[in-house]
Amino acid sequence: MIYGYFGSVPGSPHQRGYHALRGNGKTLSLTFTGYCDHLAGRRVISNYKTTFSELVSTEIIADMIQEDDLKDVTILLSELQLYLNSLGGSTKTIRKFIGSVVGQSRKRNVDIHYDTQRYQDIHVRMRVQTDRIFIPRKYHYDGSPCQFDRCEKPHIVWLYQHEPYLEEPLMALKPEVIGKLYDSNELVLMKWD
Numbered sequence: 324m325i326y327g328y329f330g331s332v333p334g335s336p337h338q339r340g341y342h343a344l345r346g347n348g349k350t351l352s353l354t355f356t357g358y359c360d361h362l363a364g365r366r367v368i369s370n371y372k373t374t375f376s377e378l379v380s381t382e383i384i385a386d387m388i389q390e391d392d393l394k395d396v397t398i399l400l401s402e403l404q405l406y407l408n409s410l411g412g413s414t415k416t417i418r419k420f421i422g423s424v425v426g427q428s429r430k431r432n433v434d435i436h437y438d439t440q441r442y443q444d445i446h447v448r449m450r451v452q453t454d455r456i457f458i459p460r461k462y463h464y465d466g467s468p469c470q471f472d473r474c475e476k477p478h479i480v481w482l483y484q485h486e487p488y489l490e491e492p493l494m495a496l497k498p499e500v501i502g503k504l505y506d507s508n509e510l511v512l513m514k515w516d
């Protein structure tokens with residue numbers, strides 16, 4: 324299956340009012356679902372550093388997706404649009420990559436989770452193949468939505484599902500707990516030095 328975590332999805336009923344766009348909990352949600360898979364005994368590979376996954380650069384993960392015969396693995400790709408953009412305007416290359424993602428995700432217990440800031444930033448081919456689309460929303464303990472990117476108050480992240488649409492949030496996540504599983508200041512690993 325392919326899962327996408329977005330900072331914003333224009334027109335989604337879950338996108339009401341003003342919310343901080345950056346740091347709204349998408350990588351937090353990505354990390355949490357990967358951690359659940361890890362606890363279930365699955366191999367987890369990510370393009371950013373966590374306490375439980377294998378750190379592999381985005382390009383190498385892309386190679387694995389396109390060339391290896393993956394099975395029983397969960398792949399976490401943060402900021403997927405950076406990789407797609409790095410492919411330039413080559414439609415053929417993008418189609419090959421997305422075709423491989425789809426092919427791998429439809430077999431042998433392979434799950435691919437990605438996050439990105441804006442829905443529009445992800446290639447339309449990738450979007451239509453994404454099985455589940457999530458929108459995390461960050462709130463304070465008093466129920467008010469967080470509107471600031473760099474806010475020091477304690478938060479609760481409610482994970483909403485936009486596609487297929489679910490009215491109620493799937494779960495509530497505590498950043499102060501799940502944040503310990505990864506370094507939220509760490510950049511996505513794009514290339515080995």
Ligand SMILES: [Zn+2]
Nearest residue numbers: 469470474476
């Ligand atoms: Zn806040």
